[in-house]
């Protein structure tokens with residue numbers, strides 16, 4: 001073939017291969033075509049491809065072209081040999097081209113010692129061979145080798161063309177590699193996105209979904225083939241939010257600004273099944289070639305919300321009854337107060353306290369008590385309107401907030417409904433139990449706060465209780481005056497305890513041995529010398545001090561005073577027999593964990609002569625019964641310190657006899673109310689003699705309080721009451737006054753009539 005014609009053929013070949021390289025679906029395809037075109041253009045019998053692998057070894061790519069005229073059975077042998085044989089760099093003709101990156105030509109491979117597939121080439125009668133590299137940059141990625149049945153001298157033009165073809169084919173490799181890399185990257189991204197628990201959603205500026213990972217499928221219930229191409233709005237935005245979503249999107253597309261982008265938000269979403277659920281979603285946007293794309297990571301927070309709601313519910317509700325607790329009640333009341341200002345409607349607060357609820361716990365046990373409280377809660381809930389809030393404050397105390405109350409009469413009707421609802425008997429452990437309640441009502445005025453509404457209703461409830469249980473009472477002006485006065489006393493007491501403790505002093509009242517008439521004990525009773533109101537009786541400030549907790553510092557001070565006074569008695573009292581000085585302890589003090597430490601410290605500092613004075617304590621029956629187990633332990637520790645212990649006001653509390661045995665006390669003081677009418681009340685006489693009998697049986701002594709007449713004193717002595725106390729012998733008075741009396745009468749304050 002003349003050179004020019006051949007050159008033209010080669011040019012045509014180059015063009016063909018360039019087109020094939022561009023159009024080919026894959027590298028294999030373009031290599032296959034290249035082999036075919038080259039064989040056709042050169043008339044060579046066979047072409048074959050080796051591809052370089054990561055271990056730098058060439059292996060047959062199973063890409064062959066064998067010309068029709070060269071079909072020869074032994075070609076198969078050559079094919080098998082070539083496919084089975086890998087070539088390292090420098091090995092045989094493919095290895096050498098691989099190592100040098102340059103084409104190579106062997107005129108007659110059958111006679112060439114460096115040729116390695118000798119046997120098969122001899123059998124196939126192939127002679128000339130040339131090979132050239134396919135290059136991506138400087139890297140050899142494949143080798144193409146060709147064989148002819150004739151021995152041919154090297155054709156440098158052909159080799160030159162092959163160089164170009166090598167580069168052309170290299171581009172196909174490059175393209176495939178970068179497509180491969182891209183596909184790998186995408187696969188990796190998809191894997192990452194599919195492996196996250198968060199939904200990944202991408203959408204275009206029309207809101208159409210362009211990416212939807214596995215988590216999105218499971219969170220929203222739409223498979224990706226269902227989701228892709230549809231709008232987020234129709235798929236996952238709840239109906240109520242679609243317009244806002246659309247408007248937000250349009251605003252953003254116009255202004256490029258949106259406050260929700262870049263933020264993590266909690267929003268409601270729609271599930272394929274039709275229900276709404278909460279998601280946490282982070283949104284961001286990207287602009288590429290003027291087109292906006294939006295991306296979102298979203299997670300289902302139903303569980304988190306549920307546990308948050310549960311925690312919130314727990315924090316705001318009473319565990320036993322499920323009713324709102326004080327915090328929630330205060331919040332509701334505050335809301336009602338705010339709305340009330342706008343709507344000018346009334347607000348009533350009803351304080352409901354069960355009468356004698358403690359008896360249920362004592363008689364039936366705490367479990368039954370709990371059941372009763374749950375039943376009460378249910379009855380209260382049903383007795384009021386849905387807009388009312390029934391809350392449980394503590395123990396047997398419930399408060400009901402009733403908005404939209406038009407008059408005090410409305411509130412009274414609700415209160416009566418509550419009393420009626422609680423009136424029917426309750427079944428507890430097979431018994432019918434009657435539970436009454438006392439209800440206090442407070443109506444909001446312009447100055448009301450949630451707190452003071454509750455405390456006003458509480459005060460009214462106390463009024464209801466004291467004027468006969470099972471009633472309701474409306475908070476009124478008179479009570480308001482009392483509340484204000486009480487608040488003033490509280491402030492004055494705080495001030496006095498902090499800056500002027502000397503305002504408090506002790507008066508003493510003697511306790512007399514009924515048989516001998518001799519003084520045996522001095523009861524210390526606190527008084528408050530108020531700078532403006534004069535000498536105040538404990539009745540006027542002790543209950544408030546107990547409610548506010550001020551009794552604790554006051555009690556400590558009283559103890560100190562009692563010790564100081566004991567020293568004075570030591571010096572001035574001429575009676576030689578040992579005397580007890582008894583101090584009243586309140587329930588709050590009894591509940592103080594450090595009470596015993598405080599008492600033992602005060603006593604050890606006081607350094608009182610035990611042969612002359614012994615400190616004792618009086619605790620009321622009611623206080624002891626509040627928490628009998630703790631009281632018993634505290635009393636035992638006090639007794640171990642050597643203190644004399646008395647139960648005060650005996651008979652006014654409840655179920656005391658059953659517990660009496662458990663308390664490590666020395667003396668029982670029968671309340672004044674049983675003594676006042678002892679002369680003409682057989683019932684009181686019966687009670688007193690039973691208490692005396694019981695106390696003696698338990699090895700306790702008995703004191704009768706409030707003895708005002710000789711007849712009473714004589715009667716009590718006759719009834720074997722051990723000790724007596726009352727105005728008959730001496731009123732409570734300052735130590736110096738009482739000392740004169742005692743010293744004058746040598747300690748004998750009662751002249752006993754002969755039995």
Ligand SMILES: Nc1nc2c(ncn2[C@@H]2O[C@@H]3COP(=O)(O)O[C@H]4[C@@H](O)[C@H](n5cnc6c(=O)[nH]c(N)nc65)O[C@@H]4COP(=O)(O)O[C@H]3[C@H]2O)c(=O)[nH]1
Pocket residue numbers: 509524525526537538539542558583584585586618648649672705706707708725726727728732
């Ligand atoms: N009508 C009448 N009353 C008599 C007669 N004999 C005594 N009393 C009064 O009865 C009260 C006896 O004290 P209490 O039962 O412990 O009752 C005490 C006690 O519970 C409490 N209290 C007094 N001092 C203290 C104290 O230092 N600490 C504590 N925690 N409470 C105290 O205040 C209550 C009242 O104390 P006081 O006003 O001193 O009232 C005293 C006393 O003056 C009598 O024959 N007829």
